[in-house]
Amino acid sequence: MSTFAYSAPDARGRYGSYGGAFVPEILIPELHALSEAFAAAWASDNFLQAYHGLLREYVGRPTPLTFAGRLTEALGGPRIYLKREDLCHTGAHKINNTVGQILLARQMGKRRIIAETGAGQHGVATATVAAKFDLECIVYMGAEDMRRQHLNVERMRLLGAEVRPATSGRQTLKDATNEAIRDWVSNPDSTFYIIGSVVGPHPYPLMVRSFHRVIGDEARMQLREVASREAPDAAIACVGGGSNALGLFYPFLQDTAVELIGVEAAGEGLAGRHAATLSCGTPGVLHGAYSYLLQDGQGQVALAHSVSAGLDYPGVGPEHAYLRDLGRVRYVVATDTEALEAVRLLSRMEGIIPALETAHAIAALATLAPRMERNAVVVLNCSGRGDKDMTTIMEADVAS
């Protein structure tokens, strides 16, 4: 097995030159406390038992690794295995992280939970654990996203959360994140901010990666059973902020024989409006971390676009920026149209309706498949299910 040493982040939360904590002074003591609490929890048997217990009995882990036989045949190979995060409670991988963070929140004595959400999956996953642990929950969501992901808004409300619309900018995930950070700045004592991706100031990218690595860890064990091997030839996942991708990739990072492919949203195409941060962006600071972002020459953050609300974000996790520069992960893109086609493809071939986010990975794999070994083993992170996207999918059907 060819390996390379990988130890990011360093003590300052840096992934190479990326990461760090570019936040107002008010948040620094909170981030220090959070770093300490997380480090202690991650080293504590009690905490890990509680966390893994919830993953097993509440989230429904381990999620299956499903061989996608008809899709494999349709594409003429490689052999495609789906890591079924869509079967997690609430319908996406996001809950792995919210379970972990809410345990930390309780441990730190916080009574009020806030979160940002794009597609609503992280919001639902946060509202869910807040209900289970009887904590007040406020979710910030772009007003535009509230429209296109209305079902998730109703789910959050049913779970007892308050959904507050973010009305600045394009009224999507970036703006919801701004509002959540302003809330946190205003209520640092009472409030725990559950960030939904591997973004934000240190220690969030590390913490969120840690809570999602269970995806890759399980895949490794399951591959042993279903394919008699330790690691796939390739792993592929969509990247908005990048949490599901890092969850799948992280346990395979040091094994350089595994090709890792992240798929960004090309929206209307890279010449038009898109959300392909790593493919087209430049380094800068957004939401507390130094990473790649979409911006103009003046350093003003640009508006992203994707048909998928979960990928509609002009930033990306700092560790992805580092892995891109290292060349360890290859980042490719899929357009809105390709993603919508991929929803249909997986639905018809495997009887699995994927989320529009996930569909980007499927679309990219369909493009890459002809150039892959016929018998190669590929794990695709089926990060979420598509029920929430039915309105968008139906609107696209009418338009086409």
Next chain:
Amino acid sequence: MSRLRSVLSTVAAEQRKAMGLFLTNGFPDLESTVPLLRALEAGGADFLELGMPFSDPLAEGLPIQHSSAQALAGGVQMEDAFRTVRAFRENSDTPLLLMGYVNPILQYGPDNFCAAAGSSGADGLIIPDLPPEEAGLITEPAKKHHLDTIFLVAPNTPGGRAQAIDRLSEGFVYAVSVTGVTGAPLEHRMDTVVQYLARVRTIIQHNPLLAGFGVRTAEDARQLCRHADGFIAGSALVPVIETLWKDETLSMARRIAGVQQFARRLSAAAAPHPRLL
């Protein structure tokens, strides 16, 4: 001694408090910014802060979010900040600080930015999303180009950390009055704010201590100044300017006079008065 420090020393020697006023460059439009800065100066400001608008101003409440968005919609760029400073500096020695978020400065290049800021006549920098841990990339070039770098303390900053911030700051230490965004109301919690300032007052030894965030009235300012060397206001000016500029019957001179009058009322808090115990 820097122009800023020298002015703050004079203010202290006169046994009064300093007043710093903030304005977003290009709000309500670029033509009005220099006349507005002069109005604030004539209204009694001891120093001024010029905001460089950013698309995602995390530490700002609604008023400065609004002024930033309007400035950006008007096409304001970084070069405009240097132009404004140069024009203001032509006939004023009042210290002028640039305030803005780190990303536009990174894109401009920290060294180029500090060089341009220094040569245009700016006196210092306040960057709310640049805590001391990340500040090396700005403090070095800032020093080279004779710009003071002002860091912030907040109500939840531990004592040891506040000491370190005091040692790092040049010009003054900016005490954020409340855990909140700019413009957050101070009413109902003034007692807590005053207690916190009394505590931080004993820690900050190397720099003047100025308090800001949420100052709407001279009374707010007076309360903050009980344990500070001065105060800073900004959000409160936004609706004042907005209202004056919306009234199309008013001449430019009348609008400017209105802003100057507002500054003058706030500055009542900075006037010499018997030391409060």
